[in-house]
Amino acid sequence: MTEPNLAGQPTARPVHGGIRPAQLRELGLNPNDVLDFSASVSPLGPPRGVWEALQGVDLTAYPDPECLELKEALAQLHGLESDHILVGNGSTELIHLLARSYLSQPVDGAERSVLTFSPTYGEYSGAGLLEGAKVLEVTACREAGFAWDLGRAAETIANSKPALAFLCNPNNPTGVYLGRKNVLVLAQAAAQSGTLLVVDEAYVNFVEERWDATYLLQGSVRESVVLLRSMTKDYALTGLRLGYALASPEVVSRLARLQPDWSVNSLAQVAGLAALADTVYLSTARRTVGEARDFLVENFQRMGFNPLPSAANYLLVEVGDGSVWRERLMRRGLFVRDCASFGLPDCIRIGIRAMPDCRRLVEAMTAEVE
Numbered sequence: 043m044t045e046p047n048l049a050g051q052p053t054a055r056p057v058h059g060g061i062r063p064a065q066l067r068e069l070g071l072n073p074n075d076v077l078d079f080s081a082s083v084s085p086l087g088p089p090r091g092v093w094e095a096l097q098g099v100d101l102t103a104y105p106d107p108e109c110l111e112l113k114e115a116l117a118q119l120h121g122l123e124s125d126h127i128l129v130g131n132g133s134t135e136l137i138h139l140l141a142r143s144y145l146s147q148p149v150d151g152a153e154r155s156v157l158t159f160s161p162t163y164g165e166y167s168g169a170g171l172l173e174g175a176k177v178l179e180v181t182a183c184r185e186a187g188f189a190w191d192l193g194r195a196a197e198t199i200a201n202s203k204p205a206l207a208f209l210c211n212p213n214n215p216t217g218v219y220l221g222r223k224n225v226l227v228l229a230q231a232a233a234q235s236g237t238l239l240v241v242d243e244a245y246v247n248f249v250e251e252r253w254d255a256t257y258l259l260q261g262s263v264r265e266s267v268v269l270l271r272s273m274t275k276d277y278a279l280t281g282l283r284l285g286y287a288l289a290s291p292e293v294v295s296r297l298a299r300l301q302p303d304w305s306v307n308s309l310a311q312v313a314g315l316a317a318l319a320d321t322v323y324l325s326t327a328r329r330t331v332g333e334a335r336d337f338l339v340e341n342f343q344r345m346g347f348n349p350l351p352s353a354a355n356y357l358l359v360e361v362g363d364g365s366v367w368r369e370r371l372m373r374r375g376l377f378v379r380d381c382a383s384f385g386l387p388d389c390i391r392i393g394i395r396a397m398p399d400c401r402r403l404v405e406a407m408t409a410e411v412e
């Protein structure tokens with residue numbers, strides 16, 4: 043359990059992947075020569091139609107604060123009405139809106155606390171701590187392939203009544219993906235406890251055997267579930283930032299009240315629309331990820347490392363000392379995520395890129411072990 047930060051001040055901000063220009067300067071590396079395996083986004087780059095669509099954006103006009111057209115396209119995609127959707131400046135903005143809204147005024151006797159399923163994305167506890175909330179953790183069992191005891195998790199929800207429970211599915215960084223029945227058990231526990239279960243599906247479009255979680259928004263637990271999606275990840279719109287929440291109209295309007303106007307800029311809105319119009323992109327991205335993942339797993343095993351099975355577009359790899367491997371590869375212009383901030387200092391996380399880049403990574407790692 044993480045201590046609450048009762049002053050409501052940030053203690054430590056979450057650690058993220060991605061390359062910082064200041065770090066490149068320090069290392070004397072040219073940004074054009076480096077490959078980023080530390081962020082996990084589509085290996086295809088943005089869909090081609092995005093570049094064309096961006097040319098037509100009127101930069102002198104304010105963006106649509108309601109993201110009307112994008113919401114309509116998303117509503118059609120998911121078979122929901124537009125009032126079930128809130129678009130955000132990346133799903134990170136939505137995580138923070140959820141924390142601000144539900145931790146300042148928990149519903150139905152819920153407590154000012156956040157439950158996370160660890161090890162996981164740091165922004166959930168980070169957003170909770172910013173609100174001065176208590177952070178509770180259900181910790182996965184490493185020996186069981188980072189599975190959680192879901193019966194215990196449901197009990198913790200029932201006993202602790204956290205205002206928010208964040209489940210990352212598939213989970214970052216372990217790649218564990220929970221099926222429909224397991225998530226329903228958690229949603230039912232949440233519904234009985236005044237808890238809002240946030241299912242962060244940032245990476246779900248890279249899962250081969252995924253199930254459609256929007257069915258949770260139509261059943262008896264519909265008021266107690268929020269789904270988060272990241273178009274940043276899906277379509278490699280990493281520099282633009284784009285995400286959305288799917289939830290009941292009540293939850294959506296509660297979050298929308300706190301969102302600053304014009305939060306989602308015009309370039310991101312237009313890029314999102316153009317990306318959705320490309321109906322073959324995601325299946326190509328999944329296939330590309332699948333091939334590269336098989337290649338990496340085979341080669342990591344050959345080198346004597348242990349990559350964990352992953353349903354997502356990243357691999358958690360047991361290498362002995364994550365920070366040492368990060369340094370070694372960084373000197374070769376390859377950036378991987380050292381997993382110490384997840385409590386896994388012996389691991390690195392590799393965001394799966396296209397095959398030529400993965401070959402370069404395997405060559406570099408092979409040279410280091412020889």
Ligand SMILES: Cc1ncc(COP(=O)(O)O)c(C=O)c1O
Pocket residue numbers: 131132133134135163210214242244271272273274275283284285
């Ligand atoms: C699990 C998870 N959710 C959300 C995000 C944030 O994505 P976005 O770019 O949509 O804010 C990340 C980014 O790393 C992530 O790993």
